[in-house]
Amino acid sequence: MRFNAILLTTMQYWYNHNYNAKGKLNHNSNILLTFYKLQGFSCSNMAHNPRLSYCWRDVGATDNLAELSKLDENRILIELKARYLNDEIYTYVGDILIAVNPLKDLHIYGKKTALAYKNAKLSEQPPHIYATASHVYKCMLGVEYDADPHSQCIVISGESGAGKTESTKLVVKQIIELCNGNTQLEQQILQVNPLLEAFGNAKTVINENSSRFGKYIQLLFHSGKVVGAKISEYLLEKSRVVHQNAGDANFHIFNYMFAGCSEEQRQTFKLGSRENYRYTKSCDQTADATFYQNKFEQLQNAMDLVGFSEEEQDDLLAVLSGVLSVGNVDFADKVSSERVGVSQVDDLAAAAHLFGVKPTDLQECLTRLTNSTRGEQIIINFSRTQAEDARDAVAKVIYGRLFSWIVNKINQRLSPDQRSIDQLEIGILDIFGFENFASNSFEQACINLANEHLQYFFNEHIFSLEQEEYKSEGIKWSHISYSDNQPLLDLFLKKMGILALLDEESHFPQGTDASFVDKLNKNLSSHECYKKQRAARTPRFAIQHYAGHVTYDVKNWLEKNRDTIPPSLMSMLKQSSNLLLRTIFKGNITRTGTLALQNRTRKSVTAKQPIRPSTSAPSNSKKLTVGTQFKNSLQELIRQMSKANPHFIRCLKPNASRLAGEFDDKYILSQVS
Ligand SMILES: Nc1ncnc2c1ncn2[C@@H]1O[C@H](COP(=O)(O)OP(=O)(O)OP(=O)(O)O)[C@@H](O)[C@H]1O
Numbered sequence: 137m138r139f140n141a142i143l144l145t146t147m148q149y150w151y152n153h154n155y156n157a158k159g160k161l162n163h164n165s166n167i168l169l170t171f172y173k174l175q176g177f178s179c180s181n182m183a184h185n186p187r188l189s190y191c192w193r194d195v196g197a198t199d200n201l202a203e204l205s206k207l208d209e210n211r212i213l214i215e216l217k218a219r220y221l222n223d224e225i226y227t228y229v230g231d232i233l234i235a236v237n238p239l240k241d242l243h244i245y246g247k248k249t250a251l252a253y254k255n256a257k258l259s260e261q262p263p264h265i266y267a268t269a270s271h272v273y274k275c276m277l278g279v280e281y282d283a284d285p286h287s288q289c290i291v292i293s294g295e296s297g298a299g300k301t302e303s304t305k306l307v308v309k310q311i312i313e314l315c316n317g318n319t320q321l322e323q324q325i326l327q328v329n330p331l332l333e334a335f336g337n338a339k340t341v342i343n344e345n346s347s348r349f350g351k352y353i354q355l356l357f358h359s360g361k362v363v364g365a366k367i368s369e370y371l372l373e374k375s376r377v378v379h380q381n382a383g384d385a386n387f388h389i390f391n392y393m394f395a396g397c398s399e400e401q402r403q404t405f406k407l408g409s410r411e412n413y414r415y416t417k418s419c420d421q422t423a424d425a426t427f428y429q430n431k432f433e434q435l436q437n438a439m440d441l442v443g444f445s446e447e448e449q450d451d452l453l454a455v456l457s458g459v460l461s462v463g464n465v466d467f468a469d470k471v472s473s474e475r476v477g478v479s480q481v482d483d484l485a486a487a488a489h490l491f492g493v494k495p496t497d498l499q500e501c502l503t504r505l506t507n508s509t510r511g512e513q514i515i516i517n518f519s520r521t522q523a524e525d526a527r528d529a530v531a532k533v534i535y536g537r538l539f540s541w542i543v544n545k546i547n548q549r550l551s552p553d554q555r556s557i558d559q560l561e562i563g564i565l566d567i568f569g570f571e572n573f574a575s576n577s578f579e580q581a582c583i584n585l586a587n588e589h590l591q592y593f594f595n596e597h598i599f600s601l602e603q604e605e606y607k608s609e610g611i612k613w614s615h616i617s618y619s620d621n622q623p624l625l626d627l628f629l630k631k632m633g634i635l636a637l638l639d640e641e642s643h644f645p646q647g648t649d650a651s652f653v654d655k656l657n658k659n660l661s662s663h664e665c666y667k668k669q670r671a672a673r674t675p676r677f678a679i680q681h682y683a684g685h686v687t688y689d690v691k692n693w694l695e696k697n698r699d700t701i702p703p704s705l706m707s708m709l710k711q712s713s714n715l716l717l718r719t720i721f722k723g724n725i726t727r728t729g730t731l732a733l734q735n736r737t738r739k740s741v742t743a744k745q746p747i748r749p750s751t752s753a754p755s756n757s758k759k760l761t762v763g764t765q766f767k768n769s770l771q772e773l774i775r776q777m778s779k780a781n782p783h784f785i786r787c788l789k790p791n792a793s794r795l796a797g798e799f800d801d802k803y804i805l806s807q808v809s
Pocket residue numbers: 237238239240241242294295296297298299300301302303343344345346347348568569787
């Protein structure tokens with residue numbers, strides 16, 4: 137230690153006499169860095185030393201890492217760290233913007249900054265998310281690089297808490313700023329976020345405002361002005377309504393309601409407090425009541441502005457309160473072949489009242505299944521566990537449909553008055569990052585499949601298409617090899633791939649999770665990315681993804697894939713006296729990914745279509761499984777994005793911890809690689 141201290145003092149002395157008048161080091165600072173590293177000084181020790189921070193500043197002086205003569209993971213790490221410690225969170229690598237989440241307010245998003253980036257060229261100002269937004273907008277107009285006007289898209293990726301949603305909001309805000317407008321439509325677009333966050337975001341151990349769904353926002357333009365917008369949502373985590381892991385919370389809306397509803401609303405909607413409900417009582421909560429009250433007020437304002445009527449807002453609160461009440465319904469063990477009894481009659485009555493249905497009908501749906509086969513009625517009485525599952529299924533299906541209805545309603549409001557062929561768009565994708573937990577289920581498989589698609593899309597644009605362009609223009613370059621994940625996409629999507637086999641087993645009456653895994657083992661064991669697992673209590677299989685090895689536990693996959701709503705429940709809700717419930721169960725809510733914004737007859741990018749697009753929107757005649765719907769919506773998304781010029785923003789989290797903003801070398805390296 138002493139030896140190190142002496143060395144450090146000597147180096148500091150040497151350093152202080154070796155930087156020039158402009159504050160730049162006269163030597164290659166890497167030598168100094170390497171030297172320090174060899175001496176075992178931690179990077180943070182060095183950063184907190186005010187003298188040595190000069191050295192760091194010099195290391196991070198390049199704001200486009202592509203300009204460095206040698207670039208490897210370690211060098212990226214050193215550069216990003218030096219910049220981060222200097223509060224320079226944005227760095228380019230070629231056209232890609234890297235954003236390291238500062239986890240504190242840097243005061244870099246004010247009006248002044250927005251204006252500074254408005255007219256500047258990309259290379260004229262330091263890297264910033266506003267610069268990327270302005271660049272993308274100008275590319276769309278065709279004023280940057282003298283290219284033709286063309287639609288653009290921005291893919292924002294990164295793990296949970298890395299800053300994707302904040303970046304999305306900043307991009308949208310800056311683009312609206314660039315349009316010079318303050319129209320009602322633009323204000324509505326800005327208000328969409330508080331609305332979506334209330335219903336689709338929740339606190340997790342990683343992020344206090346974590347988006348529990350993926351979204352693609354398409355801003356539509358005519359003559360440089362916003363004329364409409366469209367939002368597509370992907371895979372809302374409905375299970376959070378009925379269950380949250382330790383340290384997590386339910387969707388924000390419930391906290392907003394508990395804190396923000398007036399006494400009159402509480403009475404009307406029979407609303408208790410957080411501790412009174414099974415679905416919310418164990419939720420972790422960090423903010424105080426005033427915070428949630430303000431959020432509730434903001435939400436109401438956003439709903440007014442976006443155009444939700446008073447009746448719709450009341451119906452919405454009634455349904456949400458009903459979801460909480462139905463969760464409190466308990467069941468007594470059944471006696472022989474009798475039906476299970478309901479032990480919380482008041483909660484059942486309250487839920488039925490709020491859902492606008494008869495208590496006896498609701499009880500029927502929760503305690504037994506009635507099937508009609510060839511004119512014969514078969515009644516299956518539920519066990520206590522089955523009744524509890526049915527209760528939770530009601531809560532999930534209602535919440536899921538409510539969310540889709542909200543997105544649909546927003547889309548109706550924001551859709552352009554008229555479509556014209558010279559409309560252009562900027563799409564912004566804020567989607568869940570790759571996931572690998574201690575236990576991974578069907579949801580993780582879908583999320584990781586989405587990330588494989590995006591990785592393929594990224595590879596296509598960054599490596600494959602770029603090299604094709606060099607070739608066609610006769611530019612000399614040394615071939616860059618990259619790992620092509622097409623085989624993995626095939627493993628999931630081809631005719632006898634994982635999703636097809638899951639569908640096959642889901643349609644087979646005797647199918648089980650175990651028989652599904654048997655089928656996978658039989659058909660896919662020879663695939664390079666498929667890893668058969670030893671027999672265990674929960675059947676499992678593993679996949680070698682581009683981002684790592686993931687083991688999947690197959691529990692309730694067939695059920696999750698089928699996502700069936702019992703006919704009796706469906707017909708009860710279709711006849712509800714609550715207009716909103718009637719609408720969402722009767723109406724034909726456009727499902728995610730079936731959007732068909734016919735992209736303006738612009739010349740399309742020469743991109744190879746990564747995956748053949750689905751030929752048509754899913755037909756309503758046969759209910760598609762969740763896996764197939766998700767596959768279709770991903771393919772539709774990729775098709776939409778392939779028509780535009782892509783830009784990439786990669787968000788990085790400095791540290792695994794939720795609150796700390798320190799830069800952890802190992803952690804960031806794992807994200808960079
Ligand atoms: N540019 C920024 N400046 C300051 N703080 C930021 C910035 N970006 C993100 N944060 C902070 O980090 C938190 C997490 O960011 P965000 O919700 O955008 O992450 P995410 O990648 O969208 O996560 P998830 O996938 O869980 O939704 C924010 O609530 C905010 O506190």
